[in-house]
Amino acid sequence: MPELTPELLVLPLLSIAAGVDLYLTLLFLGAAPTTTWWDQPLPGALGDLNSLGVMLLVGMFYLLEFTAERFSTAALVWNAFHAVIRPLSGALLALLLLDGQPPLVIATGALASGALAATAHAARSGSAIMAWLGARETPHPLLVSLVEDVAVLGMVALVIDQPTWAFFGGLLILAAGAFGSASRIRAFFFAIRLATGRVFQGLGAARWTDSSDFPEWVRAAFDDDIMAPGGGLRGNGVGAHGLPGAPRFAHGWVVVRGDSPAFVYRKWRGTTRIDLAGLPARDVVETGFFRRVDLGPPGDAPACIFFGVNGPSTESLRAEFLFD
Numbered sequence: 231m232p233e234l235t236p237e238l239l240v241l242p243l244l245s246i247a248a249g250v251d252l253y254l255t256l257l258f259l260g261a262a263p264t265t266t267w268w269d270q271p272l273p274g275a276l277g278d279l280n281s282l283g284v285m286l287l288v289g290m291f292y293l294l295e296f297t298a299e300r301f302s303t304a305a306l307v308w309n310a311f312h313a314v315i316r317p318l319s320g321a322l323l324a325l326l327l328l329d330g331q332p333p334l335v336i337a338t339g340a341l342a343s344g345a346l347a348a349t350a351h352a353a354r355s356g357s358a359i360m361a362w363l364g365a366r367e368t369p370h371p372l373l374v375s376l377v378e379d380v381a382v383l384g385m386v387a388l389v390i391d392q393p394t395w396a397f398f399g400g401l402l403i404l405a406a407g408a409f410g411s412a413s414r415i416r417a418f419f420f421a422i423r424l425a426t427g428r429v430f431q432g433l434g435a436a437r438w439t440d441s442s443d444f445p446e447w448v449r450a451a452f453d454d455d456i457m458a459p460g461g462g463l464r465g466n467g468v469g470a471h472g473l474p475g476a477p478r479f480a481h482g483w484v485v486v487r488g489d490s491p492a493f494v495y496r497k498w499r500g501t502t503r504i505d506l507a508g509l510p511a512r513d514v515v516e517t518g519f520f521r522r523v524d525l526g527p528p529g530d531a532p533a534c535i536f537f538g539v540n541g542p543s544t545e546s547l548r549a550e551f552l553f554d
Contacts, residue, residue: 234397235331236273236393237273237274237327237328237331238328238335238339239393239394239396239397240273240327240388240389240393240396240397240400241324241327241328241339241342241343241400242342242346242397242400242401242404243385243388243389243396243397243399243400243403244323244327244343244385244386244389244396245320245323245324245342245343245344245346245347245350245400246346246347246350246385246400246403246404247350247382247385247386247389248316248319248320248323248343248347248350249316249320249346249347249348249349249350249351249354250350250351250354250378250381250382250385251292251295251378251379251382252312252315252316252319252347252351253288253289253291253292253295254292254379254382254383255323255382255386256279256284256288256323257285257288257289257292258382258383258386258387259272259276259279259386259390260279260280260281260284260285260288261280261285262280262386262390263277263280264280270390272390273327273389273393274326274327274328274329274330275326275327275329275330276323276326276327278326279326294308295308296375299358299371299375300371302362303518303519305358305362306359306362306421306424306425306519307425309351309355309358309359309418309421310421310422310425312351312355313348313351313352313418313422316347316348316350316351317344317345317347317348318344319347320343320344320345320346320347320348321340321341321343321344321347322340323343323347324336324339324340324342324343324344325340327339327343328340346404349407349411349415350407352411352414352415352418352419353407353411353414353415353418354378354414355414355418355421356411356413356414356415356416356417356418356421356479357414357417358371358374359414359417359418359420359421360413360414360417360471360479362421363417363421363469363471363520363522363534363536385399412477413477413478413479413480414479416469416477416479416480416481417469417471417479419481420469420479420481420536423538424519424520424536424538424539425519427519427538427539427540428518428519428538428539437541437542437543437546438464438465438466438486438541438542438546439464439465439466439467440463440464441463441464441465444463444465444483444485445483447496447501448465448483448485448494450501451485451494451501451503452485452487452492452494452503463485463486463487464485464486465483465484465485465486466483466484466537466538466541466542467481467482467483467538467541468481468482468483468484468493468535468536468537468541469481469482469535469536470482470493470495470533470534470535470536471533471534471535471536472531472532472533472534473493473504473509473525473533473535474504474509474533475502475504476493476495476502476504477497480495481495482494482495482496483495484506484535484537486550489507490505490506490507491506491550491551492504492505492506493506493535506525506551509525509526509533510525510526510527511523511524511525511548511551512524512525512526512528512532514544514547514548514551516544518539519538519539520536520537520538520539521536521537521538521539521541521542521543521544521547522534522535522536522537523535523537523547523551525551
């Protein structure tokens with residue numbers, strides 16, 4: 231087992247910081263050696279980031295990201311593109327950090343760093359995605375950006391100055407993320423799916439999907455459904471937020487039967503089906519990327535189901551869901 235050198239100690243936290251805000255992380259690493267606060271060289275070859283050209287380029291991308299995330303559509307496109315950029319950048323950052331280590335350590339560290347950066351990016355972006363979908367209220371975007379920037383600056387400062395504390399900080403964030411990030415990550419990838427559907431919207435009319443085109447696990451969940459004689463089911467792949475008995479955000483299918491729709495989703499222990507008859511519809515909200523059905527009694531926070539633009543039309547959704 232390799233010794234936990236300072237470079238290995240700081241790798242998890244540095245990767246998480248890069249996933250949350252890549253350009254601020256790089257900018258801080260590049261600027262740190264020019265200040266009077268840190269007189270020790272950066273670990274590995276991170277000192278190579280101390281270049282005027284690199285810092286100007288990184289600073290420009292930081293401003294671009296800050297601007298893009300003020301607008302929902304631009305933020306979606308930017309963050310979807312960075313689903314590829316973040317893991318690659320995390321891996322490259324690990325190559326600099328672990329410069330001079332054995333090849334196996336470098337390769338393993340690069341893979342781990344890329345995975346951590348990708349996960350942190352998806353979890354952080356997924357939180358904003360749920361706000362964009364309208365599933366919950368959040369603080370003002372500028373306040374969220376400020377909190378994220380302060381957190382990233384703190385993480386990078388630990389990486390530079392306190393490797394041992396950085397290691398435990400990384401472990402703490404990973405432990406917290408294991409319990410709270412799954413729904414945010416699902417929301418992030420669902421948003422990418424919505425964007426893809428928007429791009430290819432013109433390839434087909436808005437409609438329900440016939441049961442013959444259901445995934446096998448969805449078809450199996452309704453094999454014994456007596457409310458659909460002859461197997462006459464229709465459905466659509468959806469995202470759901472706040473449904474009773476489901477995760478905070480879940481991927482699944484809404485299937486229309488003879489009486490009321492049902493939501494079905496998979497989890498590691500099998501398939502779960504939730505009858506929506508007890509959740510009367512409040513409204514159908516249409517945007518350029520999705521159609522949202524708000525469910526639940528008035529006065530409560532609504533449960534929301536999100537259909538892509540290639541799914542059923544607003545008129546069809548109003549006809550199938552039970553409105554008060």
